[in-house]
Amino acid sequence: MSINWVTVENGSPLELPGERFQFQKFGAAIELWHPRPVPGQTATTRISSNRGTIYVSNKRVVFHPQSPHNFTVVGRGDREFRSFACDLAKMYQCQLVQPWFGANYWQADIVPTKVNGGLEPDSDLWKLKIVFKEGGVFDFTEAVSKAQAEARHLQQDGLDEALPAYSELS
Numbered sequence: 001m002s003i004n005w006v007t008v009e010n011g012s013p014l015e016l017p018g019e020r021f022q023f024q025k026f027g028a029a030i031e032l033w034h035p036r037p038v039p040g041q042t043a044t045t046r047i048s049s050n051r052g053t054i055y056v057s058n059k060r061v062v063f064h065p066q067s068p069h070n071f072t073v074v075g076r077g078d079r080e081f082r083s084f085a086c087d088l089a090k091m092y093q094c095q096l097v098q099p100w101f102g103a104n105y106w107q108a109d110i111v112p113t114k115v116n117g118g119l120e121p122d123s124d125l126w127k128l129k130i131v132f133k134e135g136g137v138f139d140f141t142e143a144v145s146k147a148q149a150e151a152r153h154l155q156q157d158g159l160d161e162a163l164p165a166y167s168e169l170s
Helices: 137-161
Strands: 021-033 046-057 060-065 069-073 077-081 084-087 091-097 105-110 126-132
Touching (some): 021 137, 046 069, 091 137, 105 137
Antiparallel strands (some): 021 046, 021 126, 046 060, 069 077, 105 126
């Protein structure tokens, strides 16, 4: 997970080498937060944006807010929120939620990038919630599931191909 490390050109994220975007939906909202307060603090860091575009590629999920805004990192001050990205391999417990009242949303546990992620990783785990006020949660969920399955398959193929040949000892 990283904050403000997405390179944006003409309002869309630039693809990384070998990356291709498979899903895009404007009108999503995002919330990120620590599940527990930072030691010595009573509040948790919370980042949110009420409107932006969510993207899914074969490598990551990217959120680009409609307009940048500030958030507060508990104990460290204010920061500007301009983008969010999370590697598909760093998302766990992904699920679609359909509440009785309110918009459908998708949530996951995510692991922050340890170096240069835009936030000092005070916790090994963050919570992610993406709210789809204008529809699209089912297509998003399917795109993430397919991308994660493809990534696992490619990783498995890579592991299977690299086995060394055995030789007899004399």
